[in-house]
Amino acid sequence: MSIDYTPLLPTGPDDAQYRRLDTDPVGVVSAAGREFLAISPATLERLAFEAYRDVSHLLRTNHLRQVAKILDDPESSANDRYVATELLRNANIAAAGVLPMCQDTGTAIVHAWRGQHVLTDGRDAEHLSRGIARAYTTLNLRYSQLAPLSMFDERNTGSNLPAQIEILADGDDTYRFLFMAKGCGSANKSFLFQQTPALLNPAALRDFIVARAAEIGTSACPPYHLAVVIGGTSAEFALKTAKLASAHYLDSLPTSGSLSGNGFRDLDFERQILTATQQLGIGAQFGGKYFCHDVRVVRLPRHGGSLPIALAVSCAADRHVLGKVTRDGVFLEHLETDPARFLPDAVPESDLDVVRIDLDQSLDHTRAQLSGHPVGTRVSLSGTMVVARDLAHAKIRERLDAGEPLPEYLRRHPVYYAGPAKRPQGYPSGSFGPTTAGRMDSYVEQFQAAGGSLVMLAKGNRSDAVRRSCQAHGGFYLGSVGGPAARVAHDCITSIETLEYGELGMEAVLKIRVEDFPAFIVIDDKGNDFYHRDNRTLLTIGTAPQ
Structure with missing residues (x-):
């Protein structure tokens, strides 16, 4: 029986631009009347290391061109243009190769397609993992992978391994790769x-x-x-x-x-x-x-x-890079090394329209300052904040449930939901953008009722329960721009110290000082929500059945 076979995903020619890695020549061996591309373990390790170094700091040129296009579109909102400018500034700082573009340097994911005439020792995933681990342990990246020791006990692996590596058989004498860092x-x-x-x-x-x-x-x-x-x-x-x-x-x-x-x-x-x-x-x-x-x-x-x-x-951290090994050598997709050429010549007008908030007088004073402005207002924060996210919130809830008081630092300072990447030598901070606010929603009412978390800072929208709690307890949720983690670290954070739970690594409770930290008022003490305003809901549109 003859069939008309077509692959499920029949992709066309590869038109990416590549740079060649300076490695030993790729070998060719003969066996069974055929020639095979012989790839050493060191070659696979080196390719993975270089891929994750590049993709942590550099973006594709087309992606940056799309971000820059926002600035030239007359239909863009002022906030569209502001976010685009921040992302371009961030890309420029990250391209220096010190601060990664995002503090969540991601899960390493490798999709690979090995040709029939490619010869290795069969332990490809192990060699790729060694290169990935070397990138995460020697560069200023973050360890985010938790190993389950039991159903409920977890520990950070300290290497960002394991990686997700999938290798398929496809092609002739080329080994093709798609490396992804997925936050x-x-x-x-x-x-x-x-x-x-x-x-x-x-x-x-x-x-x-x-x-x-x-x-x-x-x-x-x-x-x-x-x-x-x-x-x-x-x-x-x-x-x-x-x-x-x-x-x-x-x-x-x-x-x-x-x-x-x-x-x-x-x-x-x-x-x-x-x-x-x-x-x-x-x-x-x-x-x-x-x-x-x-x-x-x-x-x-x-x-x-x-x-x-x-x-x-x-x-916004569009972190993907292609790689390949051929008879001609070892190659990685060329990523943009000069993102500064996409930066605007002048500061957008929206950059100038900002309300400055002093965080150091008292939390009540900060709330009074915020209360005088509507949701959607852009603010610039200077002073002291505490940093706490998922694991710290869980531990603090355990203390409240046991009858202990809420820690004083949550009642004295705004809380920033974040977890930094490693701190480069000579820098006050590693990349330090906000994490997703919604993961902390279930804690807000209990913490605010106990006098804490009355000013929160993170990214993304919140639940209606958070809006009601802020209205009841006089709280605020401020949204930070998601994405520009390198710029925040480079330009806004002046000092960091650990307050509690240092054993949690990037999830420890920290105290930081910031200058001109950008944010927007998203939820205020009157129960207004930027994403649910003017009798319309921006984030829950449509009634199609699930």
């Missing part, structure tokens, strides 16, 4: 929806996708590269395809389907979804047009009784 902000916004074929009509499907995209919100640091996958031979394949598409790895897919069942891009539907996201009003974090840079829509074959739909995003 939890965008990783947590990968979603699978098991739907039915009843959704397969243009209006219903469009409305469903836009509503689900809006629910992603701002906590994963937009503007996004949004990927949508319709169909799939399995749920897990739909999700994997969405992740690859969000990295633009599937841009060269065909643009039409066939009876062989190949996946394809629907360019018209991509334009429809992008236009719809521009009309949501969410914008680049604080209102406007640029919720997404672009949209990729991939249609896959499916079982007749199943319609998986997967969504994934790549965030």
Whole structure:
């Protein structure tokens, strides 16, 4: 029986620009009448190390060009332009190779395709892991991986391993790689929806996708590269395809389907979804047009009784880099080393419209200052803050539940939800951007009732329970720009000291001093929420069924 075989994801030629690594020549050996590319363990280790060094500090040129485009678009909001400028400043600082672009230097994910005439010792994942560990342990990156010692006891591995490494057989005498550093902000916004074929009509499907995209919100640091996958031979394949598409790895897919069942891009539907996201009003974090840079829509074959739909995003830290080993040598995709050329010549007018807040007089004074301004106001913070996130909040709740008082530092200072990367020698701080606020929502009412967490600072939107608690207890939630972690560390943080739980590493409670730390008033003491204003809800638009 003959079949018309087509791969599920038939990608086209690789048109990326590469730089060659200075390594030993790649060997060629003969066996069984064929020639094989012989790749040493050291070559794989070196390639992985270089990939994660590059991708922690540098971005693709096209991504930076899209960020810069926001500044020139007359339809951009002032906040769109402000966020874009901050992201470009951040990219310029990170490109120096000292401070990584994001404090969450991510889970290391490697997708690889090894040709039939590529010869290794068979321990490829081990050698790649050694290179990844060397990057994370010798550079100013962050260890984020927790090893489960039991169902409820975890410890940081101290190397950012294990990595997720998947190696497939494909091709002839080339070993191809996609290296990704995936932070939890965008990783947590990968979603699978098991739907039915009843959704397969243009209006219903469009409305469903836009509503689900809006629910992603701002906590994963937009503007996004949004990927949508319709169909799939399995749920897990739909999700994997969405992740690859969000990295633009599937841009060269065909643009039409066939009876062989190949996946394809629907360019018209991509334009429809992008236009719809521009009309949501969410914008680049604080209102406007640029919720997404672009949209990729991939249609896959499916079982007749199943319609998986997967969504994934790549965030402002768009950290992906291609690699390959060929007869000609070892190569990595060329990333932009001069992002300064995309910076605007003049400071945007929105940079000048800011309210300065002194954090050092008292927390009551800070709240009184904030109370005089509406939600959406941009503020500049100077003074002392404490830093605490997931594990510290859990431990503090245990103390409250045991009848102990709330720590004094939470009642005296604003609390910043964050966890820094390693501190470079000679710097006051490592990269230190905000983490997702919503993960701390369940603690807010209890902590505010005990007199603490009355001024909170993080990224993304909060639940209605947080809004009600702030109204009841006179609290505020300030949103920081998600993404510019290197710029915050370089320009805004002047000192750090550990207050408590030092054994938690990047999750310890810290005290920091800041100067001109940028933020926006998102929730105020009157119960107003920037994302739920003017009788419209920016982050929960649409009523399509789940």
